Amino acid sequence: MKILSQASIPTDYGDFKVIAFGDHEDEYSPHLALVSTKTNMDKPVLVRIHSECLTGDTFGSHRCECGEQLSASLERIGAEGGILIYLRQEGRGIGLVNKLKAYMLQDEGLDTVEANVHLGFDPDERHYDVAVQILEKLDVREITLLTNNPEKVEAIRESSVKLVHREPLIIPIRESNQGYMKTKEDYFGHLLDHQ
Ligand SMILES: Nc1nc2c(ncn2[C@@H]2O[C@H](COP(=O)(O)OP(=O)(O)OP(=O)(O)O)[C@@H](O)[C@H]2O)c(=O)[nH]1
Ligand SMILES: [Zn+2]
Numbered sequence: 001m002k003i004l005s006q007a008s009i010p011t012d013y014g015d016f017k018v019i020a021f022g023d024h025e026d027e028y029s030p031h032l033a034l035v036s037t038k039t040n041m042d043k044p045v046l047v048r049i050h051s052e053c054l055t056g057d058t059f060g061s062h063r064c065e066c067g068e069q070l071s072a073s074l075e076r077i078g079a080e081g082g083i084l085i086y087l088r089q090e091g092r093g094i095g096l097v098n099k100l101k102a103y104m105l106q107d108e109g110l111d112t113v114e115a116n117v118h119l120g121f122d123p124d125e126r127h128y129d130v131a132v133q134i135l136e137k138l139d140v141r142e143i144t145l146l147t148n149n150p151e152k153v154e155a156i157r158e159s160s161v162k163l164v165h166r167e168p169l170i171i172p173i174r175e176s177n178q179g180y181m182k183t184k185e186d187y188f189g190h191l192l193d194h195q
Contacts, residue, residue: 001130002022003020004025005020019033019138031130033083033085034083034084034086036080038079039082041140044143044144047135047140047143047145048073048076049147050066051087053067054090054096056068063180064180065177068171069169070084076146083140092123092124092125093124106179111179132156132159136161142161143162144165147166147168148191150188151188
Protein backbone atom coordinates (compact mmCIF):
# COMPACT_ATOMS: atom_id res chain seq x y z
CA MET A 1 0.00 0.00 0.00
CA LYS A 2 1.28 3.46 -0.90
CA ILE A 3 0.32 7.11 -0.89
CA LEU A 4 -1.60 7.70 -4.14
CA SER A 5 -2.30 11.42 -3.88
CA GLN A 6 -2.82 14.18 -1.34
CA ALA A 7 -4.26 17.67 -1.11
CA SER A 8 -5.22 20.34 1.42
CA ILE A 9 -8.86 20.82 2.40
CA PRO A 10 -10.23 23.62 4.55
CA THR A 11 -13.27 22.30 6.48
CA ASP A 12 -15.81 23.38 9.10
CA TYR A 13 -13.54 21.60 11.59
CA GLY A 14 -10.27 23.23 10.54
CA ASP A 15 -7.60 22.71 7.91
CA PHE A 16 -6.56 19.20 6.96
CA LYS A 17 -4.35 17.43 4.51
CA VAL A 18 -6.26 14.52 2.99
CA ILE A 19 -4.05 11.64 1.90
CA ALA A 20 -5.30 8.74 -0.25
CA PHE A 21 -3.78 5.27 0.26
CA GLY A 22 -4.04 2.14 -1.84
CA ASP A 23 -2.31 -0.31 -4.14
CA HIS A 24 -3.59 0.90 -7.53
CA GLU A 25 -3.09 4.35 -9.05
CA ASP A 26 -6.76 4.52 -10.11
CA GLU A 27 -8.17 3.18 -6.81
CA TYR A 28 -11.84 4.19 -6.66
CA SER A 29 -12.34 4.00 -2.88
CA PRO A 30 -8.96 4.64 -1.27
CA HIS A 31 -8.48 4.54 2.48
CA LEU A 32 -7.92 8.08 3.71
CA ALA A 33 -5.96 9.92 6.37
CA LEU A 34 -7.12 13.40 7.31
CA VAL A 35 -4.17 15.03 9.00
CA SER A 36 -4.92 18.26 10.86
CA THR A 37 -2.44 21.04 10.07
CA LYS A 38 -2.18 21.49 13.86
CA THR A 39 -0.68 18.02 14.38
CA ASN A 40 2.53 17.87 16.43
CA MET A 41 4.33 14.62 15.56
CA ASP A 42 6.72 15.02 18.51
CA LYS A 43 3.89 14.35 20.97
CA PRO A 44 1.38 11.46 21.13
CA VAL A 45 -0.99 12.09 18.21
CA LEU A 46 -4.77 12.06 18.71
CA VAL A 47 -6.09 9.40 16.31
CA ARG A 48 -9.56 8.23 15.30
CA ILE A 49 -9.85 5.07 13.19
CA HIS A 50 -13.29 5.33 11.60
CA SER A 51 -14.98 2.71 9.42
CA GLU A 52 -17.04 4.01 6.54
CA CYS A 53 -20.79 4.25 7.12
CA LEU A 54 -22.33 6.12 4.20
CA THR A 55 -25.81 6.14 5.74
CA GLY A 56 -24.57 7.57 9.05
CA ASP A 57 -21.57 9.65 7.96
CA THR A 58 -23.14 11.31 4.92
CA PHE A 59 -26.90 11.05 5.32
CA GLY A 60 -27.12 11.43 9.11
CA SER A 61 -28.86 8.07 9.76
CA HIS A 62 -29.80 7.46 13.37
CA ARG A 63 -29.70 3.66 13.04
CA CYS A 64 -26.16 3.94 14.35
CA GLU A 65 -24.03 6.64 15.97
CA CYS A 66 -21.35 6.74 13.23
CA GLY A 67 -22.19 10.20 11.86
CA GLU A 68 -22.08 11.77 15.29
CA GLN A 69 -18.84 9.96 16.14
CA LEU A 70 -17.32 11.23 12.90
CA SER A 71 -18.22 14.86 13.52
CA ALA A 72 -17.25 14.69 17.22
CA SER A 73 -13.84 13.28 16.35
CA LEU A 74 -13.23 15.76 13.52
CA GLU A 75 -14.11 18.57 15.90
CA ARG A 76 -11.56 17.33 18.46
CA ILE A 77 -8.86 16.66 15.88
CA GLY A 78 -9.47 19.93 14.04
CA ALA A 79 -9.11 21.86 17.28
CA GLU A 80 -6.21 19.97 18.90
CA GLY A 81 -4.39 18.43 15.97
CA GLY A 82 -4.43 14.74 15.10
CA ILE A 83 -5.36 12.27 12.39
CA LEU A 84 -8.65 10.74 11.29
CA ILE A 85 -8.12 7.48 9.42
CA TYR A 86 -11.15 6.73 7.26
CA LEU A 87 -11.24 3.03 6.37
CA ARG A 88 -13.42 1.87 3.50
CA GLN A 89 -14.94 -0.95 5.51
CA GLU A 90 -18.59 -0.06 4.98
CA GLY A 91 -20.98 -2.15 7.05
CA ARG A 92 -18.25 -3.68 9.23
CA GLY A 93 -16.62 -4.90 6.05
CA ILE A 94 -19.64 -6.42 4.23
CA GLY A 95 -20.32 -3.44 1.93
CA LEU A 96 -23.31 -1.16 1.54
CA VAL A 97 -25.59 -3.52 -0.39
CA ASN A 98 -25.24 -6.19 2.28
CA LYS A 99 -25.56 -3.67 5.12
CA LEU A 100 -28.93 -2.59 3.73
CA LYS A 101 -29.95 -6.27 3.53
CA ALA A 102 -28.84 -6.62 7.16
CA TYR A 103 -31.02 -3.62 8.06
CA MET A 104 -34.01 -5.34 6.43
CA LEU A 105 -33.35 -8.45 8.52
CA GLN A 106 -33.01 -6.29 11.64
CA ASP A 107 -36.41 -4.78 10.89
CA GLU A 108 -37.75 -8.36 10.96
CA GLY A 109 -36.31 -8.91 14.44
CA LEU A 110 -32.69 -10.08 14.05
CA ASP A 111 -29.96 -8.18 15.86
CA THR A 112 -26.89 -6.78 14.06
CA VAL A 113 -24.82 -9.92 14.71
CA GLU A 114 -27.57 -12.39 13.73
CA ALA A 115 -28.26 -10.41 10.54
CA ASN A 116 -24.60 -10.59 9.42
CA VAL A 117 -24.44 -14.32 10.17
CA HIS A 118 -27.75 -14.94 8.35
CA LEU A 119 -26.19 -13.33 5.25
CA GLY A 120 -23.18 -15.65 5.50
CA PHE A 121 -20.69 -13.21 7.04
CA ASP A 122 -18.82 -13.01 10.31
CA PRO A 123 -20.39 -10.63 12.82
CA ASP A 124 -17.54 -8.21 12.10
CA GLU A 125 -15.37 -8.69 8.99
CA ARG A 126 -13.00 -5.80 9.73
CA HIS A 127 -9.24 -5.85 10.24
CA TYR A 128 -7.16 -2.91 11.30
CA ASP A 129 -3.78 -3.74 9.79
CA VAL A 130 -4.39 -1.08 7.10
CA ALA A 131 -4.78 1.57 9.81
CA VAL A 132 -1.51 0.46 11.37
CA GLN A 133 0.22 0.63 7.97
CA ILE A 134 -1.12 4.16 7.43
CA LEU A 135 0.23 5.28 10.82
CA GLU A 136 3.60 3.71 10.02
CA LYS A 137 3.70 5.40 6.60
CA LEU A 138 2.97 8.74 8.25
CA ASP A 139 5.74 8.07 10.75
CA VAL A 140 3.42 8.25 13.75
CA ARG A 141 5.06 6.54 16.72
CA GLU A 142 2.77 7.27 19.70
CA ILE A 143 -0.98 7.83 19.77
CA THR A 144 -4.02 8.57 21.89
CA LEU A 145 -6.84 6.55 20.32
CA LEU A 146 -10.43 7.76 20.29
CA THR A 147 -12.55 4.59 20.45
CA ASN A 148 -14.82 2.34 22.48
CA ASN A 149 -13.90 -0.71 20.41
CA PRO A 150 -11.53 -3.18 22.15
CA GLU A 151 -10.50 -4.71 18.79
CA LYS A 152 -9.04 -1.41 17.63
CA VAL A 153 -7.13 -1.12 20.92
CA GLU A 154 -5.82 -4.68 20.50
CA ALA A 155 -4.73 -4.01 16.90
CA ILE A 156 -2.62 -1.03 17.97
CA ARG A 157 -1.21 -2.89 21.00
CA GLU A 158 0.01 -5.65 18.68
CA SER A 159 1.69 -3.15 16.34
CA SER A 160 4.83 -1.04 16.37
CA VAL A 161 2.75 2.05 17.20
CA LYS A 162 2.65 2.83 20.92
CA LEU A 163 -0.80 3.31 22.45
CA VAL A 164 -0.27 5.94 25.14
CA HIS A 165 -3.92 6.35 26.01
CA ARG A 166 -7.42 5.31 24.92
CA GLU A 167 -10.15 7.91 25.07
CA PRO A 168 -13.81 6.90 24.86
CA LEU A 169 -16.00 8.46 22.15
CA ILE A 170 -19.43 8.17 23.68
CA ILE A 171 -22.49 9.53 21.88
CA PRO A 172 -25.80 9.61 23.77
CA ILE A 173 -28.00 6.63 22.81
CA ARG A 174 -31.19 7.32 20.83
CA GLU A 175 -34.34 5.22 20.72
CA SER A 176 -33.58 4.36 17.08
CA ASN A 177 -30.14 2.90 17.84
CA GLN A 178 -30.78 1.31 21.25
CA GLY A 179 -30.63 -2.28 19.94
CA TYR A 180 -27.52 -1.59 17.85
CA MET A 181 -25.72 -0.06 20.84
CA LYS A 182 -26.78 -2.88 23.20
CA THR A 183 -25.40 -5.51 20.81
CA LYS A 184 -22.14 -3.55 20.56
CA GLU A 185 -21.79 -3.71 24.31
CA ASP A 186 -23.09 -7.25 24.97
CA TYR A 187 -21.58 -9.07 21.99
CA PHE A 188 -18.56 -7.05 20.88
CA GLY A 189 -17.60 -5.87 24.38
CA HIS A 190 -17.58 -2.19 23.46
CA LEU A 191 -16.56 0.01 26.35
CA LEU A 192 -19.60 2.24 26.58
CA ASP A 193 -18.93 3.32 30.18
CA HIS A 194 -22.44 4.24 31.06
CA GLN A 195 -24.50 7.09 30.12
N1 LIG B 1 -23.07 -5.07 9.17
C1 LIG B 1 -23.50 -3.99 9.81
N2 LIG B 1 -22.67 -2.94 9.89
C2 LIG B 1 -23.11 -1.87 10.54
C3 LIG B 1 -24.39 -1.79 11.12
N3 LIG B 1 -24.53 -0.57 11.69
C4 LIG B 1 -23.36 0.09 11.47
N4 LIG B 1 -22.51 -0.68 10.78
C5 LIG B 1 -21.12 -0.42 10.39
O1 LIG B 1 -20.36 -0.47 11.57
C6 LIG B 1 -19.18 0.30 11.40
C7 LIG B 1 -18.99 1.22 12.62
O2 LIG B 1 -17.69 1.53 12.67
P1 LIG B 1 -16.93 2.56 13.61
O3 LIG B 1 -17.56 3.90 13.52
O4 LIG B 1 -15.47 2.44 13.26
O5 LIG B 1 -17.22 2.15 15.05
P2 LIG B 1 -16.99 0.97 16.05
O6 LIG B 1 -16.42 -0.27 15.48
O7 LIG B 1 -18.29 0.83 16.72
O8 LIG B 1 -15.91 1.49 17.08
P3 LIG B 1 -15.78 2.85 17.85
O9 LIG B 1 -16.76 3.80 17.26
O10 LIG B 1 -14.36 3.23 17.60
O11 LIG B 1 -16.02 2.59 19.27
C8 LIG B 1 -19.33 1.04 10.09
O12 LIG B 1 -18.60 0.36 9.08
C9 LIG B 1 -20.83 0.92 9.80
O13 LIG B 1 -21.14 0.94 8.42
C10 LIG B 1 -25.23 -2.91 11.02
O14 LIG B 1 -26.34 -2.94 11.52
N5 LIG B 1 -24.74 -3.99 10.36
ZN1 LIG C 1 -23.17 3.68 11.00
